[in-house]
Amino acid sequence: MSLKVYNSLSRRKEEFKSITEGHVGMYVCGPTVSGESHLGHARPYVTFDVIHRYLKHLGYKVRYVRNITDAGHFEEEGREAEDKIAKKALLERLEPMELVQKYTNLFHWAMNEFNTIPPSIEPTATGHIVEQIVMIEKIIADGYAYIANGSVYFDVEKYNTDFSQIGMPYGILSGRNLEDQLETTRELDNQEEKRNKSDFALWKNAPPEHIMRWPSPWGEGFPGWHIECSAMSNKYLGDQFDIHGGGMDLQFPHHECEIAQSAVVNHKTMAKYWIHNNMITINGRKMGKSYGNQIMLSQMFSGDHPLLDQPYHPMTIRFFILQSHYRSTLDFGNDALKGSEKAFKRLWEAYVVLQGLNGTPLTVNSQPMTEASLSSSTTVNGERTAVDEQVNTLLNEFDEFMNDDFNTAKVLANMFELAPIINGIKDKHIPITELQPATLSLLKSKMKTYIEDVFGLKQEQQGGDKLEGVLQLLMTLRKDAKTKKDFVTSDRIRNELTALGVLLKDEKDGGMSYSIQ
């Protein structure tokens, strides 16, 4: 059973084979830190976090590079070439780098809330100006870029002509062909500097008001948007690496231009597999700056936004994202989020119950259980029950589904089929003996691996030792009151805790448990 990933480049699922055995190089386009991250940003970073985690789970050593775009782009190319970051900085009267730092910190905070594993390397565009200049010089030397008024442009037409012959036309990723694009040239284009409309900037001459600027062989300026990813991925992952990821909206022009730049320098497609996540939509429309329909992550967590009925915990959002496939759009809605909140809670509680289940003693042929026999699905204690069979099937499908282009939604569905079995055992509807010790053991280990290690889910709220102690005491008091049929006291304890957001639940056998809202 091998991993298959959908490669945007070929538009089909392909068997994943890393370039260097046992190692994976993965580059994901990171955020532009000119503003706060919104809900839409959560999608790629959670998605690629799970991909990262799963690759590690499969035993790969992964170098995960995700950049921070802190150099700024054009507000509106062709008109006043203003730097986005510099513009905002003027408005807020901050140093550009102060602004960049602020939003970088906020981004890291949000990523931490989502329990994402930080990338192996997180290079910044401003920290790699030299590498970008060197790369641009190579492209010029090879004749695929030209200088105009202190700016440098990539000659798309020449590239397309030459590289089409080796099967790498411009548009290979997005399926566009250059002729079509030349025909759909827009009116407002008044950039005489460019030879062709489709040419893109590698280096931009900085107008006097532009704050962010660096010296270059072509005068003071700043790098074009696309070159940073080419330069940094090349530096840290080499001429060709395994996975390049990002949002679907980056396919064109960003990734297309990256491919072209890198191809000129290295004569090969930079990445073997291109993985693109789909968008989070709101009322069927992409959440994005241009639409003014974004909900910032801090607002999601606090509930402070007109569109939000309530705050949503980062784990609820993570779970929400995992419930759909990463290549489908995911529609935001309070009902959907609330559904995810409840669902995640139910799943987590079943998971906690599972950890407390103890099977029949592990005395198989009076031999100690080995790892191999624990994970084996062969019969150990005679006949296998239907439940045992079902649990094994559901568990084995975890890997199958993840190997099929990271289908987290199907894995979660299976977990929800396991939940009633787990709860049934707890409530004694299902005798624990229905499960073979090996099956129970596999159930515990696999659920742990997938929920915590691969999906990166964690408990929404930690009670802490002291709170735990207090609650245990209150539950003991309530049990005592119930035994004495002192329902006034027992109800008071329960009701007042409920008002504080702590739900007490009576168990079948007189036990009690709690959950914090």
Added chain:
RNA sequence: GGUUCUGUGGCCGAGUGGCUAGGCAAAGCUCUGCAAAAGCUUCUACAGCGGUUCGAAUCCGCUCGGAACCUCCA
């Protein structure tokens, strides 16, 4: 206009030829001092019209609707 997608039950969403995911909501039942939780059960859909096929949500065609990209965007 071009490129690429997409339309699944009250809501969110898996699913690419037969075995009719899953979650949330709703209803009933069981358990329970009551409640909650949990368990069981019910609600069973694939935009429309044709076609291919023994058989289609799944393939093909058309119609209608929606989206992303073509300008910064995860």
